[in-house]
Amino acid sequence: MTGFLSGLLSPRLRRALIRIGRIARLTLITGLVVAAGWFAWLNFPAAYHPFKPLDLRAAPNFVTPFKLRRLHGAHGVCMAAVGASGATARAESIVSPTPGCGMEKGLYLQQSLIPWGGGIRLTCPAAVALLMWERHVVVAAAQEHLGAEITRFHHLGTYACRNVNNAAAGRISGHASANAIDVAGFGVADGRRIMVEDHWGADSDEGRFLAAVHRGACGIFATVLGPDYNRQHADHFHFETAAWGMCR
Ligand SMILES: [Zn+2]
Incomplete structure (x- = not known):
């Protein structure tokens, strides 16, 4: 199917679509990392959290x-x-x-x-x-x-x-x-x-x-x-x- 579609697209459009795909993937990964970090920061045990009160x-x-x-x-x-x-x-x-x-x-x-x-x-x-x-x-x-x-x-x-x-x-x-x-x-x-x-x-x-x-x-x-x-x-x-x- 992909081969069939890519056969229909111009090389320029195909490159653009690949670039968009890469950016979307990178954005998704970054978002997941940030969300995981934020979750860990909020749920880190208070005794080990350097910025939570003693x-x-x-x-x-x-x-x-x-x-x-x-x-x-x-x-x-x-x-x-x-x-x-x-x-x-x-x-x-x-x-x-x-x-x-x-x-x-x-x-x-x-x-x-x-x-x-x-x-x-x-x-x-x-x-x-x-x-x-x-x-x-x-x-x-x-x-x-x-x-x-x-x-x-x-x-x-x-x-x-x-x-x-x-x-x-x-x-x-x-x-x-x-x-x-x-x-x-x-x-x-x-x-x-x-x-x-x-x-x-x-x-x-x-x-x-x-x-x-x-x-x-x-x-x-x-x-x-x-x-x-x-x-x-x-x-x-x-x-x-x-x-x-x-x-x-
Ligand atoms: Zn002394």
């Missing part, structure tokens, strides 16, 4: 650091994420006359899964990281290594207008911008007290619990430092969201 209740994955970074400068979105997780916090800011110090838009954590004993003043993204660590790392590690729940945290502070390692000169600390917290230990429901100072590196359930919560903080926080880093961290873990790339 849900603190979802387990952290490789997209989490990107989502956490996007919370910087999106205070409203960040506070909403904290609220949606079940934690309560009030917006707070700290004004400092010292250059590099202060907390422009942050929060004061009033309540989360495990009591912190007060004093948690952090930028919202740092608080989000802390709440994710608490929910997804500490709870699971306690169950696995201690067989009991953590009932409170012991911390050495969050905001502090100072240099790294309290040095008189040098780089300003992540604490000065309320992007860091020093975690010293944990209270367990069975009465145990697990302190970084006492149990770090120990071949015991307590030692393995500390190793697990330290390791679990990497990937949620940008910088994680512990006793293996230097003497200044012998009694606490330093968790920070500002600068990326250290897990020691």
Whole structure:
């Protein structure tokens, strides 16, 4: 049939028809690819969708650091994420006359899964990281290594207008911008007290619990430092969201 038709058409018309056929095919393929992409974009799981808001209740994955970074400068979105997780916090800011110090838009954590004993003043993204660590790392590690729940945290502070390692000169600390917290230990429901100072590196359930919560903080926080880093961290873990790339 085609051979019969093509025999009737002039060569010019035949070429034109072939060209139209090619364009139609290309348009159809492009349309299908775009539609499939759009469908995937809309139906991509929120936890892996880089532009969907972070849900603190979802387990952290490789997209989490990107989502956490996007919370910087999106205070409203960040506070909403904290609220949606079940934690309560009030917006707070700290004004400092010292250059590099202060907390422009942050929060004061009033309540989360495990009591912190007060004093948690952090930028919202740092608080989000802390709440994710608490929910997804500490709870699971306690169950696995201690067989009991953590009932409170012991911390050495969050905001502090100072240099790294309290040095008189040098780089300003992540604490000065309320992007860091020093975690010293944990209270367990069975009465145990697990302190970084006492149990770090120990071949015991307590030692393995500390190793697990330290390791679990990497990937949620940008910088994680512990006793293996230097003497200044012998009694606490330093968790920070500002600068990326250290897990020691
Ligand atoms: Zn610190």
